[in-house]
Amino acid sequence: MHGGSQFKRLMQFLAVALFLGVAGHVHAEYGINFPEPATPSARDIYQIHMRTMTIATVLLIIVFAIVSYSLYAHRKSRGFTPDQNFHRGWFGRWSWVLVPLLVLGVDMTIAGSAEEVLKRLWLVPKDKDMMEVKITGHQWWWEYEYLDQGVRVESRYVPQEKAGSLYLRDVDNPLVLPINTKIRFLNTSADVNHSFWVPQLGFKKDAIAGYITETWAVIDKEGTYRGQCAQLCGTWHARMPIVVQAVTPEKFTAWVGAQKTRMAAAEAEAASGKVWSKEDLLEKGRDLYNKNCSACHQLDGKGLPPAFPPLMAGGGFPAGENMTKPLQERGFFKDGKIVVGPVPKHLDIVLNGIAGTPMQPWNQLNDLEIAAIVTYERNAFNNNTGDVIQPADVAKARGATAPAKSD
Amino acid sequence: MAMTFKLPALILAALIVFVLAEALYFLSKDHGDKDKTRVARALSVRVSLALILFLLLITGAFFGFIHPHGI
Amino acid sequence: MSQTPSNYFLPDPSPWPIVAVASVFSILFGAALAVNGLFPGGIFIVLGFALFSYLLFSWFGDVVRENMAGLYNERVDSSFRQGMIWFITSEVFFFLTFFGALWYLRNVSADWLTGKGYLAGTHEVLYNQFFSVWPRTGPGLKEEFTPMKAWGVPAFNTIVLLTSGATITWAHWGLKAENRKLLIRGLIATIFLGLLFVTLQAWEYQEAYQQLNLTLKSGVYGSTFYILTGFHGMHVTVGAIMLAAILGRSFKGHFTPENHFAFEAVAWYWHFVDVVWLGLFIFVYML
């Protein structure tokens, strides 16, 4: 960003804004109202928004007018003598009834118009054939699971160098959805509360750790819709953009097919029993670590104490007992410092997480991915243990410790 | 829980809270006037009521109207 | 009692308020360090409590002296009494908060976790193996525990507190009837019963931890159980300390049938704590 050019844009914009007047119409470039709705519910909301805003504006104009007149007319400098009995007249005696009745009328108009739309928004239809998408918020990325199709997508923000003007509005893998299909969204979170918000789709629901909140929508226009996480979720709250790509059902089916092929290939690779070289694992591991783990444990493995421990042997971890004790029990913490513990425990932590701490289970990753990550963690950051973990080791660990998967 | 048991228990509980609040009100009004014993009287009533409630709970449990957990 | 002054009593500048603040600050600062396992925390807590007790003696000593000197008129007395009402109101809302949390966890969130209500999807998608009846933990905890039985120590404790309510009432009538012996005996009995209650409560906690595996970590049942009974136990302890102070003043013959706001306030407080216990007994132990 260059300050000079920004300032020029600002000046141009100010000129335009002055010219148009502030309460004008939707102006695409500068966005002073909702972006164009893409679902029936977003359109309903838009209408209610415009209606309440109109009522509010009218009321405000009335208030301004009355006050302005009074300021002009009832001034001492114009020689106006105060009407000491004004509050004792019929108006003074009955205004406490009249004003509330008036306000009540306005209130009921507003609430009444909202009531029906509210019902439609709130009651998720119970159709059997609805498409279901589970949205899981993570610090700081989104996970989308297409429950009917068995497809899983991870969606992360794209750094400024690559995203350009779409910085913080663009992701690597968008949420692809078919149009003209009833979709039920199941929101949840793996760590702290997040909130899924794409203004053009007309719904916003918090993703609450340990609970499922439901919403639904029918997108009726093809397009790319952008939004952001709307619930403060810690350090990189600003870096949780959302991109929804609405496509025709045919294109969607094709996309699902491609995703399945991709996943099957990865799955096959992981299960092939192939023995991987340390170099390959390290290379894969670095990518996966940077993608999955670095948000908390940092790219350099130094962590963010006291919530997120360093992964670097010898790193200090000043934190409460609730954090250090589980690590100590697993052999990863000694004398106030992080040490590299035994491999099985390492796998256990990654696969099953540590209850009561922010560390979540990562068992949705496949054996190869976990093997690569653990290999990387044990050799990077000057840990240099020389350990190489193969997918088969992970498979064994998974069988030994994983609880029965609930879904 | 049988309604015949629940209702008197609820009424008693409400009465206890009411008498207790009443005692507090008297406490601020009577200024420890020698002849005024409303505070002490209200508090005595409240102890008696609490005793009755407790007995009610015991009998209720004894006759199986209520099933305390963990037994 | 000497003649009532016509002017509202205005105290001279007093060091005690700021000492009180310093001591509470020290306690809380120490607590913040201590929960994070930092060593000096304990020192600050102990210092804070020491300062606090010293301050209580000094401040209430001043108040007692002023009272005995007849500096307080009816209006000052009223201020104390009304102040107490509003303090109790805040206490009531404190207890209601914890009772409210218990209600919410037992009904609202329990429904969602087990597949009822508006967030029933939680059960379907995340925990379709989780079914529960109170007392329970949650879907993510595996450790078992035995809930506290209502008819053991808790029922006995109820009797203890009820009896103490009766003894404080005896003392109350004794005071009104200028029967100092009854006043003192009643107070001693009440304090004894209060201490008995706290001791039994401590023993019950120990039982819970050692025999029943019921700990703070036992999910929402453990959490609500300990926070409610613990918060109440704290109040009983404070009440017993205040009763002891009142007993000391009774020995000195401070109270007359006309002048005994301190006694009535503490007695009422004791009844209040007792009624809260009844609520606890019903909602925490029985239902």
Next chain:
Amino acid sequence: MNHATIAHAHEGGHHGVPHGWRRWLFSTNHKDIGTMYLVVSLIMLFLGGGMAMLIRAELFMPGIQLLQPDVYNNLVTNHALIMVFGAVMPAAAGMANWMIPLMIGAPDMALPRMNNMSFWFLVAAALMLVISMVVPFLPGGGTPVNTGWTLYPPLSVQVGMSMDFLIFTVHLLGISSILASINIIVTILNCRAPGMGLMDMPIFCWSWLVTAFLLIVILPPFAGAVTMLLFDRHFGTSFFNAAGGGDPQLFQHLFWFFGHPEVYVLLLPSMGILGHIIPTFARKPLFGYQSTVGAMLAVGTIGLAVWAHHQYTTGLSLAAVTYFMIGTIVISIPVGLLVFNYIATMWRGAMTFETPMLFAIGIILMFSFGGLTGVMLATIPGDIQYHDSYFVVAHFHYALIPGALLGLYAGVFYWLPKWTGNMYDERLGKIFFWMVIIGFNLTFFPQHFLGLAGMPRRIIDYNPMFTEFNMISSIGSFIFGAAHLVFLYVIVKTVRGGARAGDQVWEGAKGLEWTLPSPPPFHTFTTPPQIKLAQSEA
């Protein structure tokens, strides 16, 4: 309401004025304690305002220039906490301390030592808050509190030990406010001069009576909630943890049961101040005294029952949100009545426009705007879009800056001559007013558009499409901030000297406080004045 005549007012006191540091540290005098409250709140105002300036400087352009993300989040958190608990509430409490005894003819606050204690608890809380801000910068201090003032778990469970200091800050603030509230209620109910009934009381006392009651009811749940949070953080309980059967939403309910009425705690005292300023400068009595009192009571009671409109998007059932929507919209009735009564007081008055009156007019207009966006937010379908966007930020600043902060500024200008005995500089006062109005609107009006266009709140970095409005907003905020240097200068100048103010500072002012000299002697009304209401008022 207050055509009071004083049959017998006796000044002077039985003790002399204490000197030196003891006078302040050990004070039992409502005027001294009031002054201390006001000074502390002024310091806090600059601290919280400085944070706002840093936030706006960071948001001036997209990209991360000045602050680390967690430091930014911490500033967002502490800006809110400091402004609410450090600036607005203490200033209102300071004015209550100064004015209520003078208005009702009481010799002092009912419980003077406790009064001092509540003030010093506030200072202790401020100290604890500063510790919680500093701790993360020490080795091993952990992450700063990056949760926003709502302190929602599970995020607040992740935070480092600074969260524990913040939890205890809340406890200290709670003790301070509860004690102060008890004192104010008892003073009002028990220490009015003979002959002054509740319905003869100045409206500022009524506003504080309702406020104090609200505080006593709402602070314990907040303190209880953070206590549970402390247990969840350190002792393994599961109140807000689904794995143990708890629910993060429980905290939100408890927080907003406090947080929503808290808004009225901030608003009501300032509304009470307006109820004095407008009649004074319109030179006619308050229109609808009874209905104003009724409206305040209604705001207080209804306000206690509508908290969950802050949680529309968290997964409440249809029945719950419908109830909370209607309840919230209904609040507009008493609030509307309040604003209406003030406008009707101006109507057919003989207005002059000294600084306090200018503020009062500005407040009525801008607060109406903030109230109307409040109705928009209360309407759930709309709220689904507005929630957690910059629209909300704009809305509550439009409600709270005019509704609370500017009302206090108005009060400062209105009463400063009474407190100090010197007139403030009217020209500087007007400069301050216009800088505030321009700066404020420039800051927050564009934020409505940002929110509608889709910018979430509490983000440190944003897409370039939001740049223009953010720049305007930042420039506005710098004007708003700079205005306060003028404010400080005016205050210091007035305290140090200026034209002498008489007893009756303002031509149209009514009430006991204006019968006293400016500044009033150390002890006032040690013998209560006899109030006789003019026949026409009875």
